[in-house]
Amino acid sequence: MKWIDFEKPNTVEDAVKLLSDSGGNARAMAGGTDLIVMLRVGHPRVNPDVVVDIKSIPELNELSYDANKGLTVGAAVECYKIYGDDNVNSHFSALNDSATLIGGTQIQGRASFGGNLCNAAPSGDSIPNMIAHRAVATITGPSGTREVPVEDICTGPGQTSIESDELLISINFPSNGAGFGANYIRFIPRNEMDIAVAGVGASVTIEDGKFTSARVSLASVAPTPLLVEEAGEALVGQPVSEGAIQKAADLAKAAAKPISDMRGTADYRKHLCDVLTRRALTTAVERAQGAS
Numbered sequence: 001m002k003w004i005d006f007e008k009p010n011t012v013e014d015a016v017k018l019l020s021d022s023g024g025n026a027r028a029m030a031g032g033t034d035l036i037v038m039l040r041v042g043h044p045r046v047n048p049d050v051v052v053d054i055k056s057i058p059e060l061n062e063l064s065y066d067a068n069k070g071l072t073v074g075a076a077v078e079c080y081k082i083y084g085d086d087n088v089n090s091h092f093s094a095l096n097d098s099a100t101l102i103g104g105t106q107i108q109g110r111a112s113f114g115g116n117l118c119n120a121a122p123s124g125d126s127i128p129n130m131i132a133h134r135a136v137a138t139i140t141g142p143s144g145t146r147e148v149p150v151e152d153i154c155t156g157p158g159q160t161s162i163e164s165d166e167l168l169i170s171i172n173f174p175s176n177g178a179g180f181g182a183n184y185i186r187f188i189p190r191n192e193m194d195i196a197v198a199g200v201g202a203s204v205t206i207e208d209g210k211f212t213s214a215r216v217s218l219a220s221v222a223p224t225p226l227l228v229e230e231a232g233e234a235l236v237g238q239p240v241s242e243g244a245i246q247k248a249a250d251l252a253k254a255a256a257k258p259i260s261d262m263r264g265t266a267d268y269r270k271h272l273c274d275v276l277t278r279r280a281l282t283t284a285v286e287r288a289q290g291a292s
């Protein structure tokens with residue numbers, strides 16, 4: 001293993017300066033549950049001269065809720081803090097579907113949604129859930145701060161639209177009105193410490209028995225997590241019914257572009273998109289209706 005400098009700045013400004021001064025050869029580190037593994041195995045995509053530990057920066061540890069602004073999850077907030085948070089449990093409980101299944105208890109003590117997003121694995125278990133919740137990422141670099149919908153962050157396996165001198169600061173979830181429900185589920189052959197063969201995040205808003213908004217997002221069936229806009233649009237205006245949900249599931253299956261690998265064939269993954277979309281939407285509806 002080569003020599004790597006380690007820096008632990010206390011401000012966003014200092015962290016961004018370290019990233020930009022390195023000329024693209026620095027990596028931010030939140031929990032390190034992806035980064036350290038990649039460094040240890042000498043992953044060709046991860047070969048930094050400097051690791052910038054971001055866990056001492058206050059903005060990246062923010063976990064706050066405001067009825068107008070929604071939920072702010074700092075980029076370094078660990079999964080255990082998410083599922084232990086009263087505001088998350090009261091207003092965004094479906095985020096716990098992801099926070100409780102990323103790794104096991106030890107991993108959840110370090111791993112963050114921010115790291116999951118920046119790692120940009122097609123199988124990242126928090127990403128479809130964030131997309132289903134219409135989350136927006138706040139990113140700061142030398143030229144300022146910008147906001148990007150989460151569905152526009154991942155550009156390929158391990159690649160993002162976040163520049164090498166930029167830092168993800170937080171992920172912001174808009175407040176949901178009455179009648180909102182969401183769910184994330186994945187299929188894995190064994191519990192914990194495994195990579196999703198397929199995963200689905202879904203959200204719905206229901207008023208007077210009809211869908212007024214809906215989103216479906218898929219994991220592990222394309223080079224990036226996918227927002228299947230047509231699946232959500234097919235539900236809007238429809239009365240809640242198994243038929244409407246099945247139509248959305250058919251559209252999600254059609255949108256999937258999976259590969260075959262040791263975890264499953266492309267056909268199997270397509271089939272899973274149908275089954276998991278149906279189940280995730282059904283649970284989202286039940287939650288929206290206060291049934292679970």
Ligand SMILES: Cc1cc2nc3c(=O)[nH]c(=O)nc-3n(C[C@H](O)[C@H](O)[C@H](O)COP(=O)(O)OP(=O)(O)OC[C@H]3O[C@@H](n4cnc5c(N)ncnc54)[C@H](O)[C@@H]3O)c2cc1C
Pocket residue numbers: 027028029030031032033034035036037054075076101102103104107110111112113114115116117118119123124125126162166167168169192193194195
């Ligand atoms: C045993 C084990 C089990 C796992 N199980 C799962 C699982 O079930 N589901 C799943 O999705 N993942 C799983 N993972 C992968 C990993 O735990 C998650 O992806 C986790 O969310 C990563 O978060 P982190 O804070 O540790 O990220 P880090 O490892 O710190 O960072 C990940 C990447 O993001 C970059 N980065 C981090 N923060 C920022 C930032 N603020 N701005 C810019 N770039 C940043 C880093 O440079 C790095 O490239 C597992 C890992 C292990 C070791």
